[in-house]
Amino acid sequence: MARWDKVMVAHRAIAGTALTGVIGVRIGAGGSVFPAGTALVDRAFGVVTLPGTIAAGEPVAVVVNGEVVEFGGSAGSVYYAGAGGTLSLTSTNSEKVGTTLEGDRLVVKM
DSSP states (O other), rough: OOOEEEEEEEEEEEEEEOEEEEEEEOOOSSSSSEEOOGGGGOOOEEEEEEEEEEEEEEEEEEEEEEEEEOOOOOOOOOOOOOOOOOOSSSTOEEEEEEEEEEEEEEEOOO
């Protein structure tokens, strides 16, 4: 299960909807956290890594600089947050999140 190993910069915000897993997130008009989208105004601001699901209204740490371990990605690859906050290798209509040093370690630099 993915988790934070190192966190250099994180911002605390309130979840605007239920959030789960490792996803790219954006900040909504009211300052709440939502999954990132594909529109320019919906691009990712940071990443959340949650072992379960948190409900709307709960606080969450949005990391913009840190390392996720047990990520399960491809070593030496650039990852992007696209529709629904999904992290993938697809750069089209998405925001760069970071790069994997090893397959299981994603370095988030936003």
